[in-house]
Amino acid sequence: MTKTRLTRPKKLKQGDAVGVVAPAGPVDPEHLEKGLRVIRGMGFQPVLGESVTARNGFLAGTDADRARDLMAMFEDPEIKGIFCARGGYGVNRVLPLLKPKIIQANPKAVVGSSDITLLLLYLMQKCSLIGFHGPMVAGSFGCRPMTLSKTQFRKTLTGTPGTGTLTAPHARVLRPGKARGKLTGGCLTLLCRSLRTPYEIQTDGHLLVIEDVNEPAYRIDGMLWQLKTAGKFKNVQGIVFGEMVQCSAGPNGTGRLDDVFLDALQDTSFPILTHCPVGHGNEMWTLPWGVEAVLNTESRSLEIKGRALA
Amino acid sequence: MTKTRLTRPKKLKQGDAVGVVAPAGPVDPEHLEKGLRVIRGMGFQPVLGESVTARNGFLAGTDADRARDLMAMFEDPEIKGIFCARGGYGVNRVLPLLKPKIIQANPKAVVGSSDITLLLLYLMQKCSLIGFHGPMVAGSFGCRPMTLSKTQFRKTLTGTPGTGTLTAPHARVLRPGKARGKLTGGCLTLLCRSLRTPYEIQTDGHLLVIEDVNEPAYRIDGMLWQLKTAGKFKNVQGIVFGEMVQCSAGPNGTGRLDDVFLDALQDTSFPILTHCPVGHGNEMWTLPWGVEAVLNTESRSLEIKGRALA
Numbered sequence: 001m002t003k004t005r006l007t008r009p010k011k012l013k014q015g016d017a018v019g020v021v022a023p024a025g026p027v028d029p030e031h032l033e034k035g036l037r038v039i040r041g042m043g044f045q046p047v048l049g050e051s052v053t054a055r056n057g058f059l060a061g062t063d064a065d066r067a068r069d070l071m072a073m074f075e076d077p078e079i080k081g082i083f084c085a086r087g088g089y090g091v092n093r094v095l096p097l098l099k100p101k102i103i104q105a106n107p108k109a110v111v112g113s114s115d116i117t118l119l120l121l122y123l124m125q126k127c128s129l130i131g132f133h134g135p136m137v138a139g140s141f142g143c144r145p146m147t148l149s150k151t152q153f154r155k156t157l158t159g160t161p162g163t164g165t166l167t168a169p170h171a172r173v174l175r176p177g178k179a180r181g182k183l184t185g186g187c188l189t190l191l192c193r194s195l196r197t198p199y200e201i202q203t204d205g206h207l208l209v210i211e212d213v214n215e216p217a218y219r220i221d222g223m224l225w226q227l228k229t230a231g232k233f234k235n236v237q238g239i240v241f242g243e244m245v246q247c248s249a250g251p252n253g254t255g256r257l258d259d260v261f262l263d264a265l266q267d268t269s270f271p272i273l274t275h276c277p278v279g280h281g282n283e284m285w286t287l288p289w290g291v292e293a294v295l296n297t298e299s300r301s302l303e304i305k306g307r308a309l310a
Numbered sequence: 311m312t313k314t315r316l317t318r319p320k321k322l323k324q325g326d327a328v329g330v331v332a333p334a335g336p337v338d339p340e341h342l343e344k345g346l347r348v349i350r351g352m353g354f355q356p357v358l359g360e361s362v363t364a365r366n367g368f369l370a371g372t373d374a375d376r377a378r379d380l381m382a383m384f385e386d387p388e389i390k391g392i393f394c395a396r397g398g399y400g401v402n403r404v405l406p407l408l409k410p411k412i413i414q415a416n417p418k419a420v421v422g423s424s425d426i427t428l429l430l431l432y433l434m435q436k437c438s439l440i441g442f443h444g445p446m447v448a449g450s451f452g453c454r455p456m457t458l459s460k461t462q463f464r465k466t467l468t469g470t471p472g473t474g475t476l477t478a479p480h481a482r483v484l485r486p487g488k489a490r491g492k493l494t495g496g497c498l499t500l501l502c503r504s505l506r507t508p509y510e511i512q513t514d515g516h517l518l519v520i521e522d523v524n525e526p527a528y529r530i531d532g533m534l535w536q537l538k539t540a541g542k543f544k545n546v547q548g549i550v551f552g553e554m555v556q557c558s559a560g561p562n563g564t565g566r567l568d569d570v571f572l573d574a575l576q577d578t579s580f581p582i583l584t585h586c587p588v589g590h591g592n593e594m595w596t597l598p599w600g601v602e603a604v605l606n607t608e609s610r611s612l613e614i615k616g617r618a619l620a
Contacts, residue, residue, distance in 0.1 A: 196540035230506035
């Protein structure tokens with residue numbers, strides 16, 4: 001259980017400058033351009049980190065460059081929020097180079113998903129800061145429709161009233177019920193990758209959000225079993241699964257994912273909703289990690305109860 | 311550090327009956343037939359577990375079936391050793407169903423690799439039993455040349471004198487030196503999958519053997535970083551990397567693996583040998599986990615110092 005009270009970053013306003021950083025993999029320039037137009041269309045002024053367009057093998061620049069970019073955005077008082085350009089791989093390599101005290105002194109809304117999962121966990125565990133699991137500039141807005149998601153992203157980050165209830169009409173009820181807890185989670189691969197690290201996911205009392213992409217069913221099974229064996233489902237209040245894009249293809253990936261989920265969660269009784277717009281699909285919720293929410297499978301909704309922004 | 315003194319299973323003899331089990335994925339019948347001929351050619355009499363040819367999605371039968379097969383081989387006094395048919399996925403699901411006391415009362419040489427990594431760690435940690443990381447009946451002998459490996463497998467498991475020194479003429483010295491420690495390790499994906507479980511890999515004072523197959527370089531990087539962040543390289547004596555078959559292909563997997571290794575291990579000073587015949591290649595050492603060995607990069611050798619069998 002997260003014992004420390006988490007810090008709420010400040011609401012964004014129309015016209016605010018926002019930092020765009022790439023703490024993980026290299027960014028496609030076309031996707032970035034398209035994504036920046038979307039961000040500008042929302043009324044924000046994107047400011048690029050120096051290494052956003054760098055490429056160092058499977059990384060967007062050296063670890064030092066990516067860490068410097070991220071810290072520069074926290075340190076610059078003109079920058080009001082920090083949007084990640086894409087995931088990929090490499091946030092883990094940046095975390096040891098960040099400065100938690102500077103981050104704590106300059107709390108800002110950080111948004112990202114996929115590999116950024118580890119950054120959001122780090123911000124909660126090491127900086128007591130609420131982060132946002134949501135679309136990314138190049139990796140989401142720059143290459144997927146994200147129609148409804150754009151509006152919800154903007155409204156959520158500007159603290160527009162009346163945006164607290166998110167519904168997923170196409171979601172499937174795997175186990176009915178209503179549950180309340182703080183939101184946490186992210187990409188399943190990265191949740192497992194957090195185990196035995198200083199930013200290991202804390203799930204007690206939480207509503208857990210889980211998504212992944214391009215993993216055969218047997219790997220999803222293995223990851224859920226690891227979390228289960230590690231006791232991570234024991235005191236969970238409910239689980240929201242994302243769209244799990246391309247997660248059962250391939251000759252070794254046979255098996256319905258719903259069966260995989262129910263099997264791994266058979267010792268639990270909390271509500272489970274699947275196929276929610278979280279992760280690598282065409283639409284994606286922007287969700288505040290560490291903030292109280294209510295999962296209601298009957299209305300296929302997630303109602304944000306706590307305040308995410310100051 | 312493994313504090314308990316590990317139990318040595320008994321040497322196998324020509325003519326001994328050996329159990330063949332499939333605790334993980336479904337087995338290709340042709341590979342199995344071919345592998346059984348190899349095992350018979352060594353002078354052993356293979357006895358098949360009931361579910362060896364079963365298929366239950368990505369598993370070789372139900373968890374209960376696979377666990378029952380494995381326990382039956384430990385319980386049957388006629389069975390002198392236990393050879394795994396193949397890896398794949400699913401050992402993790404069988405472990406909670408095993409009976410450590412029965413295993414401890416009937417110590418037998420268990421041989422396997424890949425997904426079987428978790429079974430060998432379980433045998434060491436929960437049953438204080440030395441296990442053998444080595445070729446599998448269908449998954450190795452049944453589908454790969456394994457010329458030298460057959461002889462070394464047979465000699466090692468029958469305790470033939472003079473088989474203690476294994477050399478790898480084609481191995482590459484990534485960092486020179488000589489080191490002594492107990493052997494442990496296995497498939498990197500599974501080593502990470504063991505974290506925060508009751509059979510989590512213990513590396514203190516050990517020589518760590520690491521291999522994997524079909525993982526892009528960025529995933530190898532992420533897994534090594536997780537082990538590093540978990541402190542698993544801190545008190546390691548030396549590392550032996552296997553052949554890492556198909557581990558840098560793909561557009562996102564760019565980057566020389568040697569660079570990935572050296573980078574993740576930059577805070578260490580122990581000797582590192584790569585490209586050793588361990589894992590998913592055409593030849594494969596049979597190595598006793600939990601037994602003292604000396605790694606010598608000059609002679610590209612691993613000398614087994616302790617006794618593995620009673």
